[in-house]
Amino acid sequence: MAKILSIQNLKKSYKSGSKDLTVLEDISFEIEEKETFAIIGPSGSGKTTLLGLCAGLDQPDSGSIELCGTFINDLNEDERALLRNQNVGFVFQDFQLIPTLTALENVAVPLELRGDKNATKIGMELLTKVGLGDRFDHYPTQLSGGEQQRVAVARAFSNRPAILFADEPTGNLDEETGQKVIDLLMELNQDAGTTLVIVTHDLELARKTQKILRLKGGRILETLKV
Template sequence: MSKILKIDGLRKTYTSGSKELTVLQNVSFSVEKGQTFSIIGPSGSGKTTLLGLCAGLDTPNEGTVELCGYNLFELNEDERAQLRNKEVGFIFQNFQLLPTLTALENVSVPLELQGVKNAATNAKTLLDKVGLSGRLHHYPSQLSGGEQQRVALARAFSNTPSILFADEPTGNLDAETGENVIQLLFELNKEAGTTLVIISHDLDLAQRTQQILRLKGGQIVTNEVVTAV
């Protein structure tokens, strides 16, 4: 199997006044193409910072990130953005839907901006897969949290990404709704053959992936393969 994400020697610090805060230190790991992979740890362990570096949304003080065969920090910002648009999908805890667009538009407009033909048809198909065919013309404010996250799922898979980053995908949902969203996420991911990287503090969720990376205090504690998924 080929590696779709390779992280080597990442260090990230922030300066606050006269103090320097180290958020990540000597982080190295890789993710195989098509793998399900989770990064877990308590609040403040550096998970979200690591996600931003993996996706090229932020730059490290030291270290390299190779994503889909590209060294991210040898690319300029526009080139990194183009790579994300083409290869990367995102799911966030707070859904990040555009409030002035309907469910259908939230999924189809990004496709239209990329010049995809039949964007609306593709969006309808995805929304049907996540059980929202009757809510196409509802705005986010008219949808429940679970429905909003299902729209976000459809949008994340709309550009057939090579890799999908899910940051606390059930963080704002109750247990039952969260379970339904996770089942959909794994079903869509398996069907699309996407590489899935989940960032979470939820060990039960992490144990449903093939590999678990544990962070604490900005450093890797363990990196273990899950034997049964």
């Protein structure tokens, strides 16, 4: 299988007062197309920073990132945004739905912005798939946390991404609701043939993926095949 993400010798640090704080050091790994991959580690181990770098939301100090066949280090911000728009989906811990849009609009609007004439139809199909066929016209405040996350999952798959990044997707949900969202994420992922990269501190969730990368103190502790 072809690789969809290749990370080589990644380093990232931030200014903390007068000091440089190294968040990630010498990170290298590869992910293949259609693979499910978990990044785990304690708080402060650099998981979310790594996810942001992989998706081109931030730039490393050194090292290379190849995403969907493109070295994104060389791209400017607009070029990286275009690459994400065409190839990448996101699910965040805090849902990030637009409060003034209905569930259907939250899923369809990104497609409309891309000029997709079938945006509403695709949005309805995806919301039905995630069990929200009767919630099209509900606003985020009228939905439970689990329902909001399901809208976010539907939106993430709306542009048929080659790779989907999920940052603590169950972090704000109770255990039972979180389990349902994960099952859904895995099921949709399999249907769509998308590569799935999950950042989590939940070992149970990580074990549902094919490969686990364990971070500690900004370095790779181990990579496990599940």
